[in-house]
Amino acid sequence: MDAVPVWLRERRTGVGRPAERSRAEVTAAAIALADREGLAAVSMRRVAAELGTGAASLYRYVDSRDDLLDLMTDEVAAGYRLPEPGGPWLAGLLEVCRQGRELMRRHGWLPELVLTRPALGPHGADLLEHVLAVLAGHPAGAGRKLEAFGVMTTLTAALALHERGPGAGQRQGAYLGHVVAAGRHPHLTAALAGGPLAPAPDFEDTVARVLTGLLGSR
Amino acid sequence: MDAVPVWLRERRTGVGRPAERSRAEVTAAAIALADREGLAAVSMRRVAAELGTGAASLYRYVDSRDDLLDLMTDEVAAGYRLPEPGGPWLAGLLEVCRQGRELMRRHGWLPELVLTRPALGPHGADLLEHVLAVLAGHPAGAGRKLEAFGVMTTLTAALALHERGPGAGQRQGAYLGHVVAAGRHPHLTAALAGGPLAPAPDFEDTVARVLTGLLGSR
DNA sequence: CTCATTCGAGAACACTGTTCGCGAACACCG
DNA sequence: CGGTGTTCGCGAACAGTGTTCTCGAATGAG
Structure with a gap:
């Protein structure tokens, strides 16, 4: 139950084989991938491929995928x-x-x-x-x-x-139209009368x- | 691009082999599982096991896992x-x-x-x-x-x-303590002086x- | 040169959501 | 009663996923 955030876990330098990449590089690759193909595309394998390396290598820079997500958030x-x-x-x-x-x-x-x-x-x-x-x-x-x-x-x-995109609210809009048509929601009907939805x-x-x-x- | 919400997709009854379960039963099983083991445990296989059936069977009641999640939300x-x-x-x-x-x-x-x-x-x-x-x-x-x-x-x-739980805010608290110790954030230091964090x-x-x-x- | 220490990464494990296909089960119709 | 159309159940398979193990390679220090 250490619950130590990513940012405290620093790597000791000077001894041993030097790393070929940096945590910042990994984070940047993940961000670029997410910008291009969405958060779901940010898998360890895809991020690693972005860097021309193997998935297992990323665990030298990050303890888990969740850590990587935290790094992305803070980097932005x-x-x-x-x-x-x-x-x-x-x-x-x-x-x-x-x-x-x-x-x-x-x-x-x-x-x-x-x-x-x-x-x-x-x-x-x-x-x-x-x-x-x-x-x-x-x-x-x-x-x-x-x-x-x-x-x-x-x-x-x-x-x-x-x-973000026309998908989010609009999907509910379709169903709400159905609800309105059923006629049991007078206030909702009135609220949606002027303009389909303007939230x-x-x-x-x-x-x-x-x-x-x-x-x-x- | 139909984007038809789950709630409109009703099953036609009367013809064909009758279903052994209902959409409500599937939803209830998913909710029970999520209550017990969290949202991450709600996989198609685990929900199906909860009902004593196979994962593929759930797709007779639901088009995707995301649909199931929507059903859970509305059911609550x-x-x-x-x-x-x-x-x-x-x-x-x-x-x-x-x-x-x-x-x-x-x-x-x-x-x-x-x-x-x-x-x-x-x-x-x-x-x-x-x-x-x-x-x-x-x-x-x-x-x-x-x-x-x-x-x-x-x-x-x-x-x-x-x-929810002591994990959410407290994890950041650990790191903020480190930031405060660094001394470059006077207002943050002052704000966290009385009580470690009271958001x-x-x-x-x-x-x-x-x-x-x-x-x-x- | 030796050696402790670190990095890289292929292979494997235990999962995941989803699709295919086929046999079984039913309601209706003649 | 026998089709027949239609739906349901679901084992098997596919293409992924996060993560760990392992071991060889690379390095700076002594």
Whole structure:
């Protein structure tokens, strides 16, 4: 039950045969593969093939596939371009969410990972540090601020997941049409009357309202 | 590209050899297995063994494993005991969230499913209908209300996932301790000073603040 | 040069979801 | 009663999967 995260397990250097690759290279290969063919395509064998090596070799850099997924998540978080904290906190948080959404648009597999296995690596810690810096002047307690961080990332991921491709929400739409036709759901029928479904009015507006509710408006 | 949800694919009865089991039985077996050994244990072979049959037989009731997962999600939604709509809308929504959390506590695999493949079956439609009924007197538009429904369920699932077992958040805690020790993250250090980590102050309070921000306070 | 130590990776194990095909079981019809 | 059309059950097989074992090869240190 060590439960030691990947990022602490460093390799001892200097002695023995040197590694031909780095953990960063493995992570990059996995990300490239996921970008191209989706998360399901990220198998140890496929990632290894991407690097021109054997599947078993990857276990020199990573303890398990799950570790590799954590590395991928944190590596993408390196893509944030965080401005100097300052100014109203809501604007600062919205900027973080905006960039997060952009990253998730670029890496369609990210939302699923963020939602199901939230991992805080070095870059994730930097991100959290930035959010806390933005909220430095805010009177809320530490618990509230950490909570806000979690809700921010979760909400961004969930919204990104729903707008990814036309498949996600639309599949339910087909069945809901059937439900409406059955006639037993008057409110649902009324809600779906104007426009078949419009669950994503405005990303930033939604996030802003949630964060305002969570932390107050001042 | 039919994308027909599971719930529409009904079996024609009367002709041919009658089925020995029902879709509901298969779903129940899968749920029992997931409750006992987790979602990863829900393989076609294991579910079939639970029913004393062969894996291939399940495909007479379900087109794929993913379909089975959708059936499981919706079946659990049958467990809601929804009161007659009436009274303040916030209390009505909070009651839904409270029950949702309870269902997710009882079925530890549910949050992951709700987050990654939100499926609206018959019982999910009933739930949505109820939420819309609770919000019937609210001035917000249909889009806003559907959005609130999505945020409600997502947030409940995310919070349930984080408090499931001591493994989820604590694993990151170990690494964050290391980050703090490095000394480069002053705000993070300060935030984690009082109590190692307290990201879940009060479920209902959190949800209430988010919903208030989303829909206003009146 | 020796040697402890590390890396690379083929082979194997125990699984997985899914498809094929065939025999068995039933409802209906003449 | 005997077809006959149709569905169901499911063993076998296929193409994968994550992971471990194992052993040879490569290296820096002494």
